[in-house]
Amino acid sequence: MQNANSPVAAGGCVSTDRIDTEIAHSARIYDYIIGGKDHYPADREAGDAMVREWPALPVHMRANRDFMHRAVRHLAEEAGIRQFLDVGSGIPTSPNIHEIAQSAAPGARVVYVDNDPLVLTLSKGLLSPAAEGATAYIEADMRDPASILDSPAFRETLDLDRPVALAVIAIVHFMLDEHDAVGIVRRLLEPLPAGSYLAMSVGTAEFAPDEVGRVAREYAARGMPMRLRTHGEAAEFFTGLDLVEPGIVQVHKWRPDGTGTEVIRDEDIAMYGAVARKPG
Template sequence: MSAKRQEGSRLKDAEQGQVNLRLDVPHSARVYDCILGGKDNYQPDREAAKAMMAEWPALPIHMQANRYFMNRVGHYLAAKEGIRQFLDIGTGLPTEPNLHEVVQRVDPASRIVYVDNDPIVLTHARALLASSDEGMTNYVDADMRDPESIITAPEFTETLDLDRPVALTVIAMVHFLLDEDDAYGIINRLLEPLCPGSFLAMSIGTADFAPDEVHRVAREYEARGMPMRLRNRAEAERFFDGMDLVEPGVTQVHHWHPHPNAVGTVNDADIAMYGGVARKR
């Protein structure tokens, strides 16, 4: 099916479900999908992606490294730390592999709650979140700026057992939270109902390594209604205050538990994301 017919089909499905996809403006998740070579994006998303890659040709490398980080984090938490419950904020759906696919390969009984406010993800969530028979996936349609709407949602409370550890994963999201949004307060509120032994895994946008290029990309985002707040290392580390960081601490995402075959293959200047994983005391 042609891209145009696919878009028409998705739009028809969305109209039947009375979901406003807002195809006239780019959405950060769909721009991300486009840059990674996905198919669930539209002309405004593609135009935005093209403009951003013109400003920083390494952007696809950066975004792919962030996706690989998510995969490694999910596998580490499931395989090494025994985590079987996950709360994933800003899912990156439908770009594969998704978190539930990574962790259910370790244990098919794993449970995952996804959170996003992208109407396209909402429209396709049921098909995209095909869980194993033993486990469960669920979806909360919410904006992370309102953490109460997440932790009180029945999809959250009925899927996750809060007496057992949960991994809160916030991948490539907090750079869309401005100072007035209180990003640190939001993360702390999402962690609050999770029991000791739970984990926080994050990747955090930065301009520390390619400031000119990354700031130009940020201006392209802002021009399209998606302002960003990039953070330095100290600001990134602050998200994990009061928690026990997993080695090697907060580092560029491609340096966090890299696959042996990937060591030395990525230029630090091509990565604009810190990453870290920490255990709640």
């Protein structure tokens, strides 16, 4: 990530008075449920209510984060990707994408994007540039792709003559039909050259419809309506791309590496995950 006072940071310095601590935020709820420390009472109340409705929610969220780790590791170590654009990055939780990518390739470059001012505030400690690589942060809303693609941080950190991995992890379920999530992801992929990748997880209610439906109602009651998708709808995000094996599967089934200690049942997971290559 990039220091907030640097010339490439979007929006300049961020003061904590921009953070509404009275209203729960999806990134902070996620942080609370997976055992983080950067949240407020409203986030904890929301998280507790959601876990009461679906006790497997922490398992589901940890499995989603583990999928992201495996996907980034695959892209850095096996696919040779050296540039990453993480949209909807959320509150920093080690290992972050730049830590995984730069451990495989010290020269890797990473741009993080999120719309929560708290994310930028907490990210300042990660903003020191690596010896060889680079990290940057853009405060922007995914629903406005131009605010990302036209940002100096995007243009100055990533070389669009070389492949980029676009990571869209656990965010599109907060985008309703009128937001055109598929169109937004395609717009973000558009300037990325052939050989780039999309790593994505997509929320679904196909495996625990009652429990996940209740969690969705808790989010909606706090101003965060959700659009959960079927396998067929998840596949629309990857139209025209070449899926990496095993294709679109529940996140815990995407190239498991045997390091997890939790017993995960299919009904504990409400997220599809996949990695796909942009052909050409």
